[in-house]
Amino acid sequence: MKKDIILAGVGGQGILSIAAIIGTAAMGAGLYLKQAEVHGMSQRGGEVHSNLRLSDKPVASDLIPKGYADMIIAVEPMEALRYVSMLGEEGWLITNSTPYVNIPNYPEHDDILKDIKLLPQHVIIDADNMAKDLGNKRAANMVILGAALPFLGMDVQLFHDAISSIFGRKGEDIVKLNTDALRAGYEFAVNANK
Amino acid sequence: MNKLPLLGDEAIAQGAIDAGITGIYAYPGTPSTEITEYILKSKEAKEGKVVASWTSNEKTAMEATMGVSYIGKRGMTCMKHVGLNVAADAFINSAITGANGGLMVVAADDPSMHSSQNEQDSRFFGNFAMIPILEPSNQQEAYDMVHYGYDLSEKFEIPVMMRITTRLAHSRAGVIRKEGRKQNELSLPKTASQFILLPANARRRYKALLGSQDAYVEASEKSSFNEYFDTEDKSLGIIACGIAHNYLIENYPDHKVPFPVLKIGQYPLPRKLMEKMYSECNEILVLEEGYPLVEESLRGYMNNGKPIHGRLDGALPRDGELNPTLVGKALGLSFYEGREPSSNVVGRPPSLCKGCPHIYSYNALNEALEKYAKGRVFSDIGCYTLGALEPFDAINTCVDMGASITMAKGAADTGLVPAVAVIGDSTFTHSGMTGLLDAVISKSPITVMILDNETTAMTGGQASNAWGKIEDICEGLGVEKEHIHVMNPIQKYHDDNMGIIQDELTYMGVSVIIPRRECLQTIASRIRSEKYIVKTATE
Numbered sequence: 001m002k003k004d005i006i007l008a009g010v011g012g013q014g015i016l017s018i019a020a021i022i023g024t025a026a027m028g029a030g031l032y033l034k035q036a037e038v039h040g041m042s043q044r045g046g047e048v049h050s051n052l053r054l055s056d057k058p059v060a061s062d063l064i065p066k067g068y069a070d071m072i073i074a075v076e077p078m079e080a081l082r083y084v085s086m087l088g089e090e091g092w093l094i095t096n097s098t099p100y101v102n103i104p105n106y107p108e109h110d111d112i113l114k115d116i117k118l119l120p121q122h123v124i125i126d127a128d129n130m131a132k133d134l135g136n137k138r139a140a141n142m143v144i145l146g147a148a149l150p151f152l153g154m155d156v157q158l159f160h161d162a163i164s165s166i167f168g169r170k171g172e173d174i175v176k177l178n179t180d181a182l183r184a185g186y187e188f189a190v191n192a193n194k
Numbered sequence: 195m196n197k198l199p200l201l202g203d204e205a206i207a208q209g210a211i212d213a214g215i216t217g218i219y220a221y222p223g224t225p226s227t228e229i230t231e232y233i234l235k236s237k238e239a240k241e242g243k244v245v246a247s248w249t250s251n252e253k254t255a256m257e258a259t260m261g262v263s264y265i266g267k268r269g270m271t272c273m274k275h276v277g278l279n280v281a282a283d284a285f286i287n288s289a290i291t292g293a294n295g296g297l298m299v300v301a302a303d304d305p306s307m308h309s310s311q312n313e314q315d316s317r318f319f320g321n322f323a324m325i326p327i328l329e330p331s332n333q334q335e336a337y338d339m340v341h342y343g344y345d346l347s348e349k350f351e352i353p354v355m356m357r358i359t360t361r362l363a364h365s366r367a368g369v370i371r372k373e374g375r376k377q378n379e380l381s382l383p384k385t386a387s388q389f390i391l392l393p394a395n396a397r398r399r400y401k402a403l404l405g406s407q408d409a410y411v412e413a414s415e416k417s418s419f420n421e422y423f424d425t426e427d428k429s430l431g432i433i434a435c436g437i438a439h440n441y442l443i444e445n446y447p448d449h450k451v452p453f454p455v456l457k458i459g460q461y462p463l464p465r466k467l468m469e470k471m472y473s474e475c476n477e478i479l480v481l482e483e484g485y486p487l488v489e490e491s492l493r494g495y496m497n498n499g500k501p502i503h504g505r506l507d508g509a510l511p512r513d514g515e516l517n518p519t520l521v522g523k524a525l526g527l528s529f530y531e532g533r534e535p536s537s538n539v540v541g542r543p544p545s546l547c548k549g550c551p552h553i554y555s556y557n558a559l560n561e562a563l564e565k566y567a568k569g570r571v572f573s574d575i576g577c578y579t580l581g582a583l584e585p586f587d588a589i590n591t592c593v594d595m596g597a598s599i600t601m602a603k604g605a606a607d608t609g610l611v612p613a614v615a616v617i618g619d620s621t622f623t624h625s626g627m628t629g630l631l632d633a634v635i636s637k638s639p640i641t642v643m644i645l646d647n648e649t650t651a652m653t654g655g656q657a658s659n660a661w662g663k664i665e666d667i668c669e670g671l672g673v674e675k676e677h678i679h680v681m682n683p684i685q686k687y688h689d690d691n692m693g694i695i696q697d698e699l700t701y702m703g704v705s706v707i708i709p710r711r712e713c714l715q716t717i718a719s720r721i722r723s724e725k726y727i728v729k730t731a732t733e
Binding site: 011024027034036038045046051058060061065079084088089103105106107108111112114 | 534
């Protein structure tokens with residue numbers, strides 16, 4: 001088993017929390033893991049991404065080779081599109097539909113969605129609104145992670161455990177919010193692909 | 195065995211705690227910052243009374259670490275590659291004094307310049323100082339090499355450099371810890387003159403350093419971090435340094451490379467292993483992150499031996515970091531290289547946060563400068579360097595820590611008046627103070643703006659040594675009190691702020707203007723941690 005995942009978004013959108021949850025779940029499953037993050041100046045409202053590699057055999061490179069990723073998980077649609085050349089032929093793209101517009105030349109939203117829909121395997125999810133309905137927009141990243149779970153091939157319980165261990169110190173309400181968000185995303189993706 | 199998920203930086207930090215360090219000193223710099231941060235937050239380090247502290251700059255950090263070594267205890271200093279330029283005087287001379295307690299210098303290079311102004315290769319600095327260098331290929335090795343590095347340092351009584359690059363520094367993987375060992379007891383150097391580099395002593399110490407070189411090479415020959423994997427097929431031999439080894443094995447099923455591979459993790463280079471590869475294989479491919487150090491030394495000046503491939507013959511790009519795809523191509527492999535990129539993607543450069551105090555400093559400065567010709571704002575290294583981008587287009591230079599004040603001085607002294615320097619609070623105490631003294635002495639007509647957000651913001655909000663001291667420092671250096679102004683960089687004071695800057699631009703001496711408002715990121719993280727403290731206190 002190997003899963004190579006590109007996490008993409010804009011600085012401050014919480015892709016490192018997604019990485020931390022997947023990482024904790026993977027270690028719980030006894031998998032090998034490497035996760036390359038971006039720190040420093042690029043965090044200030046710029047594009048950020050992370051390479052996350054899970055495998056039942058030792059992982060060599062911290063970086064995923066081009067055209068080799070099994071999945072892109074993006075909290076922003078244009079950022080999802082930025083890494084399509086990293087994706088394998090049969091790879092999945094899971095993305096939030098809500099754009100984050102902080103540049104004057106942001107492309108047409110419809111053009112972005114059109115290009116995403118050209119990919120054979122994709123999930124586009126309105127995570128911001130789903131998280132808002134659950135009580136807090138900030139849980140959008142967990143909705144997106146939930147939408148990726150049906151295609152990760154790992155026990156979903158591992159992710160619930162990871163959320164409890166990572167958000168536990170912030171209190172039960174936060175754990176519940178994130179768990180609900182994860183479940184909502186999961187159900188959306190399962191239904192969308194029936 | 196329990197594995198800890200650690201960044202490369204954190205693996206080094208945990209390694210240092212477990213290897214029994216007593217002191218760590220550093221100035222923040224991407225990608226090295228997380229080493230010291232980890233130790234500052236570590237409960238074990240606190241219980242072991244490990245002294246961990248941010249210093250004014252890398253030179254003071256290096257020297258403080260030499261003080262730790264002088265009293266026989268283990269010390270570590272960490273810095274980004276360009277920080278080593280600042281520490282270079284102390285660093286090079288530390289090879290002449292040698293170490294008493296184990297001394298390790300971690301240099302974190304940034305090939306591809308993710309967050310830097312050049313991509314210099316610190317291995318050259320290690321060679322220049324003639325000391326052993328360790329270069330881990332993964333997080334576990336980074337951890338293990340700290341223990342090994344202190345053994346090496348104490349055995350040879352010499353500082354040891356560890357060189358990492360961004361990818362390892364900021365990549366996380368499971369790390370297994372070793373049993374911790376005790377810190378050293380206080381014991382002064384056995385030879386009283388060891389640290390007194392008077393010429394007579396220095397000549398003796400330098401000869402001793404030269405005399406030790408063979409022993410360092412021998413240590414490399416025997417090191418488990420330099421490994422030779424032999425195969426039948428000798429059509430190609432591959433030398434892979436540090437993290438480049440990962441990119442090599444990534445290209446083959448089960449990580450089995452069909453050619454002989456020499457994996458390098460310790461320098462000076464293991465001469466016998468290099469000779470074996472060179473004599474037995476028809477061609478050589480060198481994979482190394484950074485400059486072609488190994489490749490150049492193999493080729494020699496006349497380059498009249500066997501075919502050697504790497505960054506110099508175009509097999510790999512001459513600049514930028516390596517990756518599995520580039521290495522695969524250098525090996526002549528072919529593979530699926532992914533889809534065409536979409537045309538509906540545009541760049542999203544980093545930008546100042548919404549409401550950032552720097553925005554209002556630049557708005558005021560830009561308006562104050564409207565009546566002058568462009569091109570007179572000298573700036574520095576920090577978040578405020580983003581003032582070079584639209585919509586501000588406010589600064590004209592960014593070279594090295596502190597260069598804003600000194601370049602403005604040189605420009606103003608020789609004809610560009612007025613000249614403005616824009617520097618951050620932490621950068622000012624790092625390397626701006628001495629330049630300001632120069633400007634005061636020559637009464638240079640410059641206006642220095644010290645943007646004080648009360649933190650070292652760009653690297654994630656570390657404590658700034660300038661905190662609460664800037665006016666006193668400027669006055670102490672001789673800036674006249676009536677030409678030191680503090681202002682609040684916020685929209686409602688825009689006209690007042692602009693007026694102050696405008697007035698000082700006409701003053702034919704040194705003025706200092708201090709726009710002061712706390713960084714929004716540090717405010718946010720303080721509120722988050724206060725909430726957490728309140729919450730846990732009531733639980």
